Amino acid sequence: MGFKTLLHLCLYTAVQCVSDIRALNCKFSDQKSFLNNGTHDIDISHKDVILQFGQKGDAPVKPDTVTFLLTGSSLDLRLYLGKADEDQLACELHRHSTNGVHVQWPLQETHGYNYWYNCIIRHSLFTVTSFLRQPSTNPAPGRHDYHNWAVIKDGEVLTTIVALVVKTNTPEVKSALGTQTKLDCQFAIDHEGADYTVEWFSYGNGQRNQLFSHSRRSGLTQGTGVNLKALEKGDASYDLPAADKGSQQTFVCSVSVKPLVATVNIDWTIEEKPKVFLNVPPVLSMKEGEVKRIECRADHYYPQDVKMIWYWYKPTASSQIDPDVLNKTHSSHMSNNDGTVSLDAYINIRPSVKDSGTMYICSVFHQSLRVPIRMSIIIQVEDPNQQLLIFSTLFTTIIISALLYMIHKMCSARRRRSRRLPY
Template identity: 40%
Template sequence: MSFNLIIILNLLHCAAVPGLRAIQQLSWLPCRLVDEHVSLNSEGHAETQYEHREALLQFGHQGDTALNPNTITFLNTGSKVDMRKYIDGALVDQLECEIHRYSTQGIQMRWPGLGAQEHDTWFTCTLRHADGLFVITSFLRHTPATPTPGQADFRNWAPISDRETLITSTVMLVLTRTPVVRVGLLKHQNLHCQFAVDHKAADLTVEWRLQRRSERLTLFHHASRTGQTVGSGVALRGLKGSEGDASLTLPVTKTTSEGTYVCTVSVPPLFGSHDIILHVMESPRVSLNIDSTLSLVDGGEQKVVCLADNYFPLDVDMEWFREPSDGGLLPEKLDNVLYSSHRHHQDGTYSLSAFFLLHATLQDSGYKYFCRVSHSSLRMPVRKSFALTVTEFGSWNSLLWLVLVSGFILVMVIILRVTLPRLTLGRRANQKPY
């Protein structure tokens, strides 16, 4: 039976039973083995070539038959650590499975778990959720029937045939449910990092680092063997036992909180880590300097300003458009728009203005003008608009405005004619004779 037919039959069976398609109920996963071939070039430097090979991760017991004998099978047998336990209802088509060889970087020691041997070889199996919900890295231990001469590392890998079945067990995993984080300013953020080991690790080291630009800062370090702890943000009670929570709680976020946070968990000779990318994003507050309606007379002018305030990061896109009120035509982008320089505030956010001088004509009456602001923190651009009404100078509105202004001037003239003589008489009365 071909491998593709096995997949189809398995998916049909899962679809027929409610809830069975969840990955915890399946006994296999299609994977990709990324094999490495290292050689020395003419200058004596090591060069690595990567070969992508079809593989199957099969869950079962030692002695089980490979579901597909025509492909590489990693038969994952019983262990206290089961990667499927940490996949919350994910479906097969939502997962990306990748297996790599793992080098202990010269550390030769026997894993303290049951059945381990000094000549064991290692693999990592990484499961990524297609929507970025989690990343799980599991360490697979394999005991070869024939030990590889010398040290089993990237210069001396044992070859794997296209139909080989490798018996493995999961001895440790490290996972994060926050591989990419987007957070606003002045927030408290938790960066998730969890681990599991098949025994109570007496030599456990947990560390958090922040990498940004050329900086590399150690935020937290704990070694269970010495009991030494440097830094804060991780609850020490969560690091005890074979299953631990090494999540980091950040202080109030600032623009300087951006960067790559690296959670590392090591139990010699294994070293697992996950990069968590933190983006600080603050949405712009968009406003206009006028109300939702603007009335002008023919030939009048008005400066119209669109302000995007207190956003982060810097990149923002601001445009002005106009369109008929009936929406019959596509919006027309205005080309007479000017921009202010970016203003940098003390909290690290920015502001920008886009403005133009509106020359009102009767043909413009009834048009709607809108400012559109796009920013990486926004799912959809923000629009702020106003409707323009233009009247003739001799219209009733203009005439009423002229009457009001003329009336005001007339009243002021009358007041001055009445009060000025009285002020003059009072001044004369106060004058002293000599």
């Protein structure tokens, strides 16, 4: 849903859309230019400030702190904060240099100069980037504006107006191999008919790739993935094609209106769940003293970080409360053709008869799993003395059976001979 559609929905329905947050605590990154051996350097300092929502002339909620007072405009920044609580939001403010480019903003009340501030508000479910405009009666500086930025003193109130907003509801995206993904990007500008340019970039493996570009002024479009009709309504979301290889990238949605460039970053990664299996059956019969290597494989997962633990547990052992961790050996990571990874963790066991009934458990932990995957086996150890006893008993039984059979045959033959005698 685009910002304009959402705004109309709030205006014409009883839906409570605007957050009731009155003020936010923010970190302000201030900059001061100074000469150092004939060259201009920038000194950056950080301070706590207040971002306050209200009207021009409102008293600051914290009089001793720098206050950025957001006054009414066609854009209300609270509209993009949803139902988030103050303690769920991280706010930061930065001065913005136009690099000596002075543009008369369409809604500017005077012909003076605008001071610009970039405001970024982060939530676990969204990121909002906006530009705040502070009108002044000062003339354009005629040189890089950061050379004559005024010092902002504690207790000062800076009355500003929101000029541009860009928001993403997908700051972090995890996709499975072979699935298409929509990267969300919405924007709004405080005046109609603005000449904006929307671009999408990706960064990964040290490379920057341009994916899409559209200029409203020229009508020129390069690349695909963004619906142009939706773009006219403020929806610049990008349809990311299905990936066939494991990867991690950062995608950037950029909206520029001279002299501003607002961006939101989206961290994207392929996330494949491991398939786990053992190289032995669930019940393993062994001879006493026999050495067996048991392998647990985590197969075709991504990203690479995985934790594999072997435990042993004997249900009949009353003294053992929890499973004990075993020493294990890892193979080196094995790369697959689809970019996923496989890893083996194995143990060597040499059980005795008293170990019969012991359970060995392999647990695999990975960020794609809500709970670890566990695979287990139970070993049954054959007692050689018991085997000898069984063999002896069986041999004795066979001998006795044979003797009884022979005795029976001899008795039967004697009875037949006695019947043939004439007396």
